[in-house]
Amino acid sequence: MALPVAPKPVLRRFHQARWDEPIIFELSTPGERGILVQQAESAAVEALDLLEDRLTPLRRASAPALPELAQMRVVRHYLRVSQENLGADFNIDIGQGTCTMKYSPKVNETIIRTPKLMDIHPLQDEASIQGLLEIYWRMEQMLAEISGMSRVSMQTQGGSAAIWANIAMIRAYHESHGEGEVRDEVITTIFSHPSNAACAKAAGYKVITLMPDADGYPDIDALRAAVSPRTAALMITNPEDTGIYNAKIREFVDIVHDVGALAAYDQANANGILGITRASDAGFDLCHFNLHKTFGTPHGSGGPGAGASCVSEKLVPFLPGPTIDKVGETFTVNRDHPQSVGTVAPFFGVAPNVVRAYAWIMALGADGLRQVAEIAVLNNNYLLAKVLEIPGASAPYAEGKRRIEQVRYSWQELFEETGVSSEEIGIRMSDFGMHYWTSHHPYLVPQPFTLEPTESYSKTEIDEYVAVLAHVAGEARTNPEIVRTAPHNQTVHHIHHDDLDDPARWAITWRAYQKKHLSN
Amino acid sequence: MNNPVAHPYIPNSVPAVRDAMLTAVGAADIDEFYADIPASLRVQGSLNLPAPFLAEADLERHVSALLNKNKSTRETLSFLGAGTYNHYVPSVVGEVINRSEFLTAYAGEPYEDHGRFQALFEYQSMMAELLNMDVVNVPTYDGMQATATALAMAGRITGRRGIVLVSDANPDMLSKVSDYVRSFMDLHVVPSYNGTADLEAAALAIDSGTAAVWIQTPSFHGALEAQGAQLARLAHDAGAIAVVGTDPIAYGVLSPPADWGADIVCGDIQSLGVHQWFGGGRGGFIAVHDDPTFVLEMPSRLFGLESTDVEGEYGFGDVAWDRTSFALREEGKEWVGTAAALWGIAAGVYLASMGPTGMAELGETLLARTAYAAQQLASVDGLELSDTALHLREIVVDFSNAALTSTEVVTALRARGIEPGVVLTGNRLLVCVTEQLTAADIDTLAATLTAVLKEN
Numbered sequence: 001m002a003l004p005v006a007p008k009p010v011l012r013r014f015h016q017a018r019w020d021e022p023i024i025f026e027l028s029t030p031g032e033r034g035i036l037v038q039q040a041e042s043a044a045v046e047a048l049d050l051l052e053d054r055l056t057p058l059r060r061a062s063a064p065a066l067p068e069l070a071q072m073r074v075v076r077h078y079l080r081v082s083q084e085n086l087g088a089d090f091n092i093d094i095g096q097g098t099c100t101m102k103y104s105p106k107v108n109e110t111i112i113r114t115p116k117l118m119d120i121h122p123l124q125d126e127a128s129i130q131g132l133l134e135i136y137w138r139m140e141q142m143l144a145e146i147s148g149m150s151r152v153s154m155q156t157q158g159g160s161a162a163i164w165a166n167i168a169m170i171r172a173y174h175e176s177h178g179e180g181e182v183r184d185e186v187i188t189t190i191f192s193h194p195s196n197a198a199c200a201k202a203a204g205y206k207v208i209t210l211m212p213d214a215d216g217y218p219d220i221d222a223l224r225a226a227v228s229p230r231t232a233a234l235m236i237t238n239p240e241d242t243g244i245y246n247a248k249i250r251e252f253v254d255i256v257h258d259v260g261a262l263a264a265y266d267q268a269n270a271n272g273i274l275g276i277t278r279a280s281d282a283g284f285d286l287c288h289f290n291l292h293k294t295f296g297t298p299h300g301s302g303g304p305g306a307g308a309s310c311v312s313e314k315l316v317p318f319l320p321g322p323t324i325d326k327v328g329e330t331f332t333v334n335r336d337h338p339q340s341v342g343t344v345a346p347f348f349g350v351a352p353n354v355v356r357a358y359a360w361i362m363a364l365g366a367d368g369l370r371q372v373a374e375i376a377v378l379n380n381n382y383l384l385a386k387v388l389e390i391p392g393a394s395a396p397y398a399e400g401k402r403r404i405e406q407v408r409y410s411w412q413e414l415f416e417e418t419g420v421s422s423e424e425i426g427i428r429m430s431d432f433g434m435h436y437w438t439s440h441h442p443y444l445v446p447q448p449f450t451l452e453p454t455e456s457y458s459k460t461e462i463d464e465y466v467a468v469l470a471h472v473a474g475e476a477r478t479n480p481e482i483v484r485t486a487p488h489n490q491t492v493h494h495i496h497h498d499d500l501d502d503p504a505r506w507a508i509t510w511r512a513y514q515k516k517h518l519s520n
Numbered sequence: 521m522n523n524p525v526a527h528p529y530i531p532n533s534v535p536a537v538r539d540a541m542l543t544a545v546g547a548a549d550i551d552e553f554y555a556d557i558p559a560s561l562r563v564q565g566s567l568n569l570p571a572p573f574l575a576e577a578d579l580e581r582h583v584s585a586l587l588n589k590n591k592s593t594r595e596t597l598s599f600l601g602a603g604t605y606n607h608y609v610p611s612v613v614g615e616v617i618n619r620s621e622f623l624t625a626y627a628g629e630p631y632e633d634h635g636r637f638q639a640l641f642e643y644q645s646m647m648a649e650l651l652n653m654d655v656v657n658v659p660t661y662d663g664m665q666a667t668a669t670a671l672a673m674a675g676r677i678t679g680r681r682g683i684v685l686v687s688d689a690n691p692d693m694l695s696k697v698s699d700y701v702r703s704f705m706d707l708h709v710v711p712s713y714n715g716t717a718d719l720e721a722a723a724l725a726i727d728s729g730t731a732a733v734w735i736q737t738p739s740f741h742g743a744l745e746a747q748g749a750q751l752a753r754l755a756h757d758a759g760a761i762a763v764v765g766t767d768p769i770a771y772g773v774l775s776p777p778a779d780w781g782a783d784i785v786c787g788d789i790q791s792l793g794v795h796q797w798f799g800g801g802r803g804g805f806i807a808v809h810d811d812p813t814f815v816l817e818m819p820s821r822l823f824g825l826e827s828t829d830v831e832g833e834y835g836f837g838d839v840a841w842d843r844t845s846f847a848l849r850e851e852g853k854e855w856v857g858t859a860a861a862l863w864g865i866a867a868g869v870y871l872a873s874m875g876p877t878g879m880a881e882l883g884e885t886l887l888a889r890t891a892y893a894a895q896q897l898a899s900v901d902g903l904e905l906s907d908t909a910l911h912l913r914e915i916v917v918d919f920s921n922a923a924l925t926s927t928e929v930v931t932a933l934r935a936r937g938i939e940p941g942v943v944l945t946g947n948r949l950l951v952c953v954t955e956q957l958t959a960a961d962i963d964t965l966a967a968t969l970t971a972v973l974k975e976n
Contacts, residue, residue, distance in 0.1 A: 024642045088624040096627055120797070202700075282561055299626035365571060378541055459540070499826055
C-alpha cells in the first residue's frame with residue numbers, strides 16, 4: 001500500500017533548539033577532568049627543581065577558576081550550544097547581504113583535515129612543504145588571471161586585513177616617490193565596506209566619503225571636486241552594496257590617476273562578476289578578494305576568513321612578504337623584498353582557507369567561475385522581481401535597472417503604513433528559520449534590508465525565502481504585535497539591549513557578570 | 521552561458537530552471553543583467569585557468585596528492601616554534617568546531633545565532649579567568665594584530681606617541697607593529713640584558729611622552745620577564761600604560777600579567793587548541809580591566825551577557841556597538857571585520873577540557889621540559905645558552921664556539937629527520953619544546969647534535 005503524501009505546509013514549521021543551556025561555569029563540578037595531559041619525566045622535574053627558587057616569585061598564587069567538566073559533559077555542552085546556532089548549512093542564508101553566503105563544499109573539509117596541512121610548521125624545511133608551496137603558487141597564478149593583476153599575496157587573514165594591506169601599500173608607494181607627506185587624503189564611497197574608511201583612517205589619512213547621486217551611483221562630479229594633489233587613493237567597491245554596477249568606473253580610476261593617486265578595488269562583491277570583468281580592465285592598481293566569500297571557504301562564525309591582495313606591476317615591490325617563487329621545478333620562499341610593507345600577518349596567512357579556495361576554483365574552472373557569476377546574478381534579479389511583488393517593499397535607486405550580486409531593499413513604505421521596522425521584520429523572520437540583515441550604517445536607504453542570493457540557492461529555496469518574507473510583511477499589517485514581540489520560536493526571547501551600552505551594567509565575561517549582577 | 525554541465529555547487533545551472541527564471545524576470549538571456557558593464561571592461565573569451573576536476577573524486581585526488589608531498593611535524597622530531605607551536609589539540613576541539621552550525625555560520629543576530637554568542641562569551645570568560653582580567657575581546661586576527669591594536673589604544677588613551685619596547689620581540693611582530701602605528705606613534709627599542717628587560721635603560725627611556733611600555737613575556741626567545749612589577753610601576757609613574765604581550769599557555773601556573781600591574785594584555789591563542797596550519801591557525805586576544813576608558817578604545821567585537829523578556833533566560837549581544845567601524849566608519853576605533861572567531865570557540869573548548877588542573881599540569885610540564893632542554897643542550901660541547909633567564913617553551917642556543925654554524929647544523933639534522941629549531945642572526949638557534957616532546961626526544965636532539973658537531 002502506498003503511503004499517503006502528506007500535505008506540505010505553506011510555511012515550513014520551524015523551532016530552534018532550546019536547551020536552556022547554562023553558562024559553562026555553572027556546569028562545573030570540582031575534580032572533574034576533560035582531558036589528561038602529558039607529565040614531565042623525573043629528569044625534567046629535577047632540572048626544573050634547580051630553578052625553583054627563581055621561579056617561585058613568578059608562580060600563580062591560586063589556580064585560575066576555569067570550569068571543571070568531564071569530557072562527555074564538555075561535548076554535550078558545546079553540541080547543545082551548537083544546535084542553538086543557525087549556520088549557513090541549515091538556513092537559506094540569502095539574508096546576509098554583503099557577506100556572500102554560499103555553499104562551502106564538504107570535499108574541501110575532507111581535503112584539509114590531514115596532518116599534511118594541519119600539522120605543518122611554516123619554518124620547516126622547504127623540501128618538506130613542496131606540495132603546499134605549489135598550491136600557493138598555483139593559487140597566485142589563478143587569482144592573478146581572475147583579477148588581471150600582476151602578483152598576489154595571500155598573507156592577510158580576512159577582507160578587512162587585506163584592505164589594511166592595500167592602504168599600507170598605497171602609503172609605501174607614495175613615500176617611495178617622496179610624496180608621503182603631501183598625499184594625506186583617501187576617497188571612498190558611502191556604499192563601500194566601512195573598513196575602507198576605517199583602515200584609511202587607521203593609517204593616518206583624512207577620509208573623504210562620496211555620497212550617491214540621485215540614481216544611486218557614486219557621484220562623479222563629487223569625485224572631481226574631491227581629488228587634488230593631496231589625494232593618495234580611491235578605495236571603492238563595484239558593484240557597491242546596493243548591487244548597482246558603476247559603469248563609469250574606468251573614468252573614476254582615470255580621474256584619480258590624473259592627479260597621481262592610486263585606485264584600490266574592494267572586491268568583496270566580486271562573486272557576480274567572476275570571469276565577466278576584471279580589476280585590471282578598469283585600470284585599478286590594487287584589489288583584494290575575500291576567499292571566504294567569493295571562493296567558498298566557510299565563514300567560521302566570523303573567521304578565520306582569508307584575503308588575497310592583488311597588485312599591478314608598479315605595486316609589486318610593496319606587496320607583503322614573503323612570496324612563493326618557482327625556480328625550475330622547485331617552489332621556494334622568497335623573503336628578499338626590500339620595499340615590501342613587511343609582514344602584515346604571520347607567515348603565509350590562513351593556509352586551510354587557501355587550500356579550500358584552491359580546491360573550489362579547481363572544481364569549477366574558467367567556465368564554472370563564469371557560471372557561478374551568471375547564476376548568482378540570475379538569482380539576484382529573480383529575487384528582486386519577487387521581492388518587489390511584496391506590498392511595502394522597494395529597491396531604491398537605479399529604477400528599472402538590473403542589479404549584479406545583491407540588492408539593498410527598503411521597507412520604508414511598510415514602516416510608514418504599519419510602524420513595523422525592518423529590524424523587527426528580521427527578528428520575526430528568524431521564527432521561520434530564516435535570517436536577514438539590515439545593512440551597514442549609516443542607513444542611507446531607510447528601513448533597509450540587504451539580500452544576496454549567490455549561486456548556491458535553488459529557485460525553490462528562493463521562492464521559500466520570499467514566501468516567508470511576504471508572510472511576515474503581511475503580519476505587519478494584520479498582526480503587528482506578533483512581529484513586534486518576536487522571536488517566538490527561538491532559543492531565547494526578546495533581549496534587553498540597553499545594558500549593553502551602560503558601563504555600569506555591561507557584562508563582557510562571566511566573572512564581570514557575577515561581580516556586577518550577582519554579588520548582592 | 522556555454523557550460524552544459526549542471527554543477528553540483530550551482531542548483532540553478534539546470535537549463536530548464538534557468539530558462540524558467542529568465543522568463544519570470546522578463547530577460548532574454550543572462551547577459552542582459554550585465555548591461556551596465558561597458559563592453560570595454562568585458563573579459564573577452566574565457567579566463568586562462570587550468571582545466572577543472574569536475575568529478576569530486578578527481579578533485580580530492582588532485583589536491584590530496586599535492587598535500588601528500590608535504591612531511592608533517594608528526595613525521596619528524598620538530599623543535600620549531602617562533603610564533604607557531606606544536607601543542608596537542610584534544611579531539612573534542614575538532615568535534616565542536618567542525619560542526620556545520622559553527623563552521624558555516626557568520627553574522628547572525630543574537631536570536632538565531634544564540635549559540636555562537638554563548639560560545640564566544642564563554643571563550644572570553646575562560647580567558648578572563650586565565651588572565652585575571654574582566655574584559656576579553658572576540659578574537660582579532662592574530663597576536664601581532666592584537667599587539668599593534670593594544671599599543672594604538674595606549675596612544676589614543678594617553679594622547680602620547682611613544683612606545684618603549686623593553687623585550688626581545690618577534691621580528692615579524694615588530695614589522696607589523698611598526699607599520700601599523702607609524703603614522704601616529706614612535707617605537708623605541710631598549711635592548712634587553714641577559715634575555716629580559718634592562719631595568720635601568722628602560723627607566724631612562726620612559727618619559728612624559730611615553731604612551732606604552734611594551735613587555736613581551738615570554739619573549740621571542742622564550743625568556744620569562746621577572747621584573748614585570750617594576751616595569752609596570754615605571755610605566756604608571758610616567759603616566760604610561762603597561763602593555764604586555766604574552767602566550768596564555770602557562771597561566772595555569774604562572775602569575776598572569778594583570779597580577780603584576782599590566783593594563784592591557786594581548787597575544788595569540790594558537791597554543792590553546794588550534795593546530796599549526798602552516799602558521800595560519802592564529803587568533804589575537806586583547807584583555808583589559810572593566811574600565812570604560814579602555815573598553816571604549818577596543819575596536820573588536822565584545823559579546824556581553826544580557827537579560828531577556830523571560831526571567832532566568834540568558835541573552836547575548838554586542839557591547840557598545842557604537843565603538844566600532846561597523847557603526848562609525850572612519851570615526852570608529854580602527855576597523856573590525858571577519859577575523860578569527862572559530863579559533864576562539866576552539867580555545868574555549870580547549871580551556872573547558874583542560875580545566876584548572878589540566879592547565880596547571882601542562883604549565884609544569886612545559887617549564888620542566890624547557891629546563892631539561894636547556895640543561896641538556898648546554899652540556900653539548902661547543903654550545904652555550906644565550907642567556908641565563910628563566911624560560912618557557914623556547915631557548916636560544918649559541919653556536920659561536922661550535923664546529924658548525926647554526927645553519928649548517930639545521931641542514932645536518934634535517935638529513936637525520938630532526939628539525940632542531942629556527943636559525944636566528946648571530947649564529948644562534950631558537951629551540952622550542954612543547955608537551956609533545958619527551959625527555960627522550962630532547963636526549964635524541966642533544967645526542968644528535970653532539971654527534972654531528974664531533975664529526976666536523
